[in-house]
Amino acid sequence: MSQINHHIAEPMLVAYAAGSLEYPFALVVAAHVSLCDECRARLGAHEAVGGTLLETLSAESVSATTRDAVFARLDADPDPETVYQRAGVFPAPVMAALKGRPPRWKSVGKGVRQNILHMGAEGSVRLLYIPPGRAVPDHGHRGIELTLVLQGSFSDEVGHFGVGDLEIADETLEHTPIAGNGAPCICLAATDAPLRFTSVIPRILQPIFRI
Numbered sequence: 001m002s003q004i005n006h007h008i009a010e011p012m013l014v015a016y017a018a019g020s021l022e023y024p025f026a027l028v029v030a031a032h033v034s035l036c037d038e039c040r041a042r043l044g045a046h047e048a049v050g051g052t053l054l055e056t057l058s059a060e061s062v063s064a065t066t067r068d069a070v071f072a073r074l075d076a077d078p079d080p081e082t083v084y085q086r087a088g089v090f091p092a093p094v095m096a097a098l099k100g101r102p103p104r105w106k107s108v109g110k111g112v113r114q115n116i117l118h119m120g121a122e123g124s125v126r127l128l129y130i131p132p133g134r135a136v137p138d139h140g141h142r143g144i145e146l147t148l149v150l151q152g153s154f155s156d157e158v159g160h161f162g163v164g165d166l167e168i169a170d171e172t173l174e175h176t177p178i179a180g181n182g183a184p185c186i187c188l189a190a191t192d193a194p195l196r197f198t199s200v201i202p203r204i205l206q207p208i209f210r211i
């Protein structure tokens with residue numbers, strides 16, 4: 001894997017380890033973690049802490065029903081890597097979202113294509129294909145947006161994002177990402193549902209954006 005310069009912010013990794021991220025964001029985090037040794041190691045540390053907390057919980061006076069519910073939820077989370085392997089530029093979690101099939105690209109104009117993987121009340125996540133030098137289209141950029149580069153690159157006012165790099169943006173960031181020259185840019189992009197201000201994401205990211 002080429003060098004990754006833009007990683008998962010700590011509050012988001014903590015939320016992911018705790019299982020409190022909504023699916024669209026959890027998928028992007030899982031895809032980044034599968035590409036990034038550094039974030040995989042950080043996640044492992046958080047999960048170890050989470051496991052200790054669970055053990056502590058079970059030793060305390062938590063009702064058996066609550067404890068069973070917690071463990072049932074953990075068991076219900078299938079590890080995508082046990083089902084799907086990385087295929088081409090698509091990490092295993094993305095292959096799981098694609099159910100093992102190649103993307104079904106739909107044109108959204110100007111050579112840009114997308115494949116919506118999930119769209120729900122909690123947000124959406126899609127694959128985007130942007131020809132070299134083209135602008136990344138506005139895809140409902142309200143709330144939080146998380147973009148992971150899977151092939152090629154893009155640049156905006158924040159910086160340059162290559163394969164494995166993750167950009168977190170909210171509506172206060174005026175940015176115009178442009179795909180780099182060379183291979184077409186393929187991204188995995190998740191957005192928070194518009195007007196969903198009660199979501200955990202804006203709250204956990206607030207301290208970051210206030211800096």
Ligand SMILES: [Zn+2]
Nearest residue numbers: 007008036039
């Ligand atoms: Zn990382």
